[in-house]
Amino acid sequence: MNLENAFANFTRRDWERESVDGTVRLAIVGVGGFARQRALPGIADGEYCETTVLVTGSPERTTTAAEEFDVSHVLDYEAFLEGDHADAYDAVYVATPNAFHGQYAVAAAEHGKHVICEKPLETTLERARAVVDACEDAGVTLMTAYRLQTEPSVRRTRELVHSDVVGEVVQVHGSFSNPLLEYADADTWRLDADLAGGGAMVDLGVYPLNTTRFILGCDSEGVYATTHSSDGAFADVDEHVAFQLEFPTGATASCTASLDAHAASRLQLVGTDGRISIASPFGGVVPHEMVVESGDMRMEYTGPPVDEVREEFDYFGYCVLTGTEPEPDGIDGLTDLRVIEATYESARTSRQIDLA
Known part of the structure; x- marks a missing residue:
């Protein structure tokens, strides 16, 4: 790839x-905060999906959202499980607390x-395998909602890496932090180990983990990790996590995540012939600020x-309508859970865990 042309038609949908x-x-x-503030508007602005049903534990409090986005049906969870109004939708977006994902996806x-x-x-x-098996048995599309895999900065970075613009990737540095208690109470489900399945690693660390795997195009062979939690709100989950991944290409990824630090994120890949940096890749709105160095050349894109x-939702809709298997499929989700479980095992045992 010619570096001068690397940023041409930056936002193209190559999929x-x-x-x-x-x-x-x-x-x-x-229908929590993310669904109301990001998913419903994103779907409404897109081309290939539309919202026709809302499923919530508080139907009476969801009326405003239903009216705002012209949604015809509002159901409680029991009605959904029983199949009420199943003819009104073709697919389901599961955005409940983590421990309920399987129940509703199955x-x-x-x-x-x-x-x-x-x-x-x-x-x-x-439990995640049960979701994958149920979708395979039913012959339906399953996509894990890794929206960064559809984000232009990340997709352009993958193209640059696979075109050897920076040579062979040797180091990856990824971090994501967010001050959870500035916008959530201490009794949020994200700090309940049974409902969330973990803390900083599950909620934030998965972003640099999955994005690195996506860009490099391979899975890690080993992980070493440490976690730290203070008393109080973070007593039952990891407040901070640091983990290192080893890949079969020889690349090493050093990643950190925190639920109790200033909001920040970064991703940098260093190769034998250059580097790529993405500003704030994981914070919800990527500003499309990239720096690429290749040999003696340096280019910035904003x-x-x-x-x-x-x-993400247009990509999912496109895959369903065309019968295309999504890249972030169920197996992708299983792979990350395997790494997450190994991360916690490594932190408990103070040793590297083999994933090969």
Whole structure:
């Protein structure tokens, strides 16, 4: 790839290879803050999905959202599990607390519906396998909601890496931190180990983990990790995590995540012939600020952000409508859960865990 042309048509959808008609009708299961503030607007702004059903524990408090986004049906969880209004949607977006992902994803598959499920697929690898198996048995599409895989900065970085613009990647540095208690109470489900399945690693560390795997195009062979938690709100989950991944290419990824630090994120890949840096890749809105160095050349790109949530749902809808297998499929979700469980094992035992 010619470095001068690397940023041409930056926001192109390289996954969109044919024109398709129609939309995928979605039932949103779990109408929390992210669903209201990001998912519903992103779906409404997109091309290939539309929201037709909301599933919530408080139907009376969801009326405003239903009216704002012109959603015809609002169901409680029991009605959804029983299959009420199943003819009103084609697919399900599961956005509940992590421990309930499997229950609703499996129910959707049993109703013959496609599934896009928030990460992680479940709180354990075993429970996540049940989701993958149910979707395979039903013959429906399953996508793990790794929206960074549809984000232009990340996709352009993958192209640059696979075009050897920076040579062989030797080091990856990724970090993501967020002050959780500045916008959530101490009793949030994210700090409940049973509901979340973990803390900083599950909620934030999975972003540099999955994005690194996606860009390099291979899975890690080993992980070493440490965690730290203070008393009080973070007593039951990892408040901070640091983990190092080893890849079969010889690359090493050093990553950190924190639920109790200033909001910040970064991703840098250092190769034998250059480096790539993405500014703030994991914070929800990527500013499209990149620096690429290749040999003696250095280029910077700054462009308007793209709503990666909209891109994610359009990608899912496109895959369903065209019968295309999504890249962030169920196996992708299982792979990350295997690494997450190994990360916690490494932190408990103070030793590296082999993943080969």
